[in-house]
Amino acid sequence: MKLALRHCSIFLMLLLGLSACSVSKFIPEGHYLLDAVKIESDNKEVKPSEMRAYVRQTSNAKWFSLVKIPMYIYSAAGRDSTKWINRLLYRMGDAPRIYDPELTEETREQMEQAVRNMGYMGAQVGAVEVRKGNRLKVHYVIRAGEPYTVGSVAYDIDDYRIAEYLRADSVHRMLAPGMRFDVNVLDQERQRITQYLQNRGYFRFNKDFITYQADTTLYSKQVGLTLKLAPYRRKKEDTPAPHKQYHIRDVNFIFDSDFSDLSTTGLAGLDSVRSGGVNFYYKDKLYLRPRVITDYNRLQTGDLYRLRNVQSTYNALGRLNILKYSNIRFEEDVKSDSACLDAFVTLSRNKNKSVAFEIEGTNSAGDLGAAASVSYMHRNLFKGSETFSIKIRGAYEAITGLEGYANSNYMEYAVEAGLNFPEFMFPFLSSDFKRRIRATSEVTVKYNWQIRPEFERTVASAAWSYKWSKRRASHRFDVFDLNYIYMPYRSETFRSYLDEMDQRNPLLRYSYEDLFIVRMGYTYTYNSSGAASMKTAQRNSYSIRFNIEESGNLLYAFSKIVNRHPKNGEAFQMGNIDFAQYVKMDIDYAKNFMIDYRNSLVFHVGVGVAVPYGNSKSLPFEKLYFSGGANSVRGWSVRSLGPGGYRGDANSLDYVNHTGDIKLDLNLEYRTHLFWKLNGAAFIDAGNVWTIRSRDMQPEGQFKFDRFYKQLAVAYGLGIRFDLDFLILRFDGGMKAVNPMYTGKDRYPIVSPDFKRDFTFHFAVGYPF
Incomplete structure (x- = not known):
């Protein structure tokens, strides 16, 4: 080496x-x-x-x-x-x-x-x-020298209506005596006033109507500033006139047609219907219910023109998967005493149905296999842009190193179906509330059947959730998420192994028992740059992700009311099957420092704590934390680190033991552009998992404040990323630097590295954080 x-x-x-x-x-x-x-x-x-x-x-x-x-x-x-x-x-x-x-x-x-x-x-x-x-x-x-400052601010506005509007909005003014005479701030004030007036009916207003007059006195660095409003002129030779406020007169939605002449005569050849104060024009058949459009429309007849309502309509229509794009145009009707706008919204339909087929290769700890899946999607199931999807998947894997069984095949069959509604589906909610929250509702059903030589395992689940976003923040609320884990078959050899391990590691047996998980959760995500998680930000930015979930509390309360004590003396059951009870919370924070347009430094910290209680002595295996892998401490393969100083053994099922109730990840990554579509990275990772309760075979895995920092694993390495715009392929090579599983000189492989022992290669899609 x-x-x-x-x-x-x-x-x-x-x-x-x-x-x-x-x-x-x-x-x-x-x-x-x-x-x-x-x-x-x-x-x-x-x-x-x-x-x-x-x-x-x-x-x-x-x-x-x-x-x-x-x-x-x-x-x-x-x-x-x-x-x-x-x-x-x-x-x-x-x-x-x-x-x-x-x-x-x-x-x-x-x-x-x-x-x-x-x-x-x-x-x-x-x-x-x-x-x-x-x-x-x-x-x-x-x-730079000494700056000029604004000595006084005056307003020269002859239009009494606009003057009254600006006077009412004086609290948001960006100009004030004593401020630095910054031309950039002056221009921002012009844009602010323009947007303010465009949201109050002034359709034809733009910032060029606002000018400044700056007066300086001799031997003084103070400026007398006057903001002036020019009268309306469409052309230079036109007679000056007051700025007009426009009202919305008619709103017209046109399906699958793009007209250069958006007028009554141009639409005469189409079928039409009027609903909710809106006109609908279409050919042959109306593929969306009128109520859907009126609920998403923010342009109301009789209202003042407001730019924000135009943008809100664009955003609302963009959430309808059946629509490819939308376009809003206005026709003016100006008279001496009034100004009206007719809105024409053209809608282009997306593909109604689609089918996709995928083939993939798999590699699980050296065991090679293949998988294939076929999926079907319908984007307008009930003529309300409801998206229905179903996916069927099958996988095969040849298992090596498994002795005592006639075959060594692993088969997996899965089916997943989902139905997405583009609104907040809940009884007794008003249309105004649904408009404000702009949420989508989703129902999913999944079934997974795993067939291994040692056992068969089925996982059935059903969930109802809501998603909504506002600016750079997104929310997800899982109202109901039911998971049923059923073990229809366990071989005698596997049962004997579980019995043998029961005293030393009860968690292993618990991971292969029938179980109900009925959970509720909430997730909040914020990205200051608004960039997708797969892409790295192009300026200083940060992101926060917070998740909290609980399981089993309602079932436990109901069980306590019906039966004061559990039948078996240990745990309450639902249908003679144990149910999990726990609370779990995760926080992730990432900060991106842009050094220049080719180099950035990214810091990430992730903390997670999960506490089983009441009906559970341990978390379900799917909810336990693990460390190592492409998105954690990259000197270790996935599920091979921790808890604490636990070393483990070479047993094929030892990955169950490398789990914990507490997780800490610390990552520092320097990213640089190499050439073409290649980016590079140098990173340092630290972290581990710990248990809350002491396990008999893992006393060194329990979290304790006086030693947890001594059990942090540290790794370093280099990575290559292929940025294909729509996809980022990531290859990382990590080396162990501090290994808490060992003592003595082996604890610090950074001093005497062994490539075979300390190097781990990772392949992943997207950035790790």
């Missing part, structure tokens, strides 16, 4: 040395390689990180902000572009950035103007060139 690392290091250093020498051949005589760009500011209000947006020429990218590997890859190629190897290196690499003084001057001017727009009217930006050989560094030095 050490010899291999030494050889790799020597080869890498030799490659970098040769490439560095070859960079010069791409630098024309009399020119310089742009080696670095640095920005300095003498004012903490003017942040260099914000000024980087104005830099017109940057130096070559660095992997992990350390080495310009892409430039060296490019420079390793020859000048002959007809050779395929050179063209490949060109595409993989990054051409040396030759310094351009014109771009530097353009950057300096734009940066200086940006600082002056912030209120520092006397700001000066200098560009200092530092040459060394054929390389050059540019330092932009910002001297």
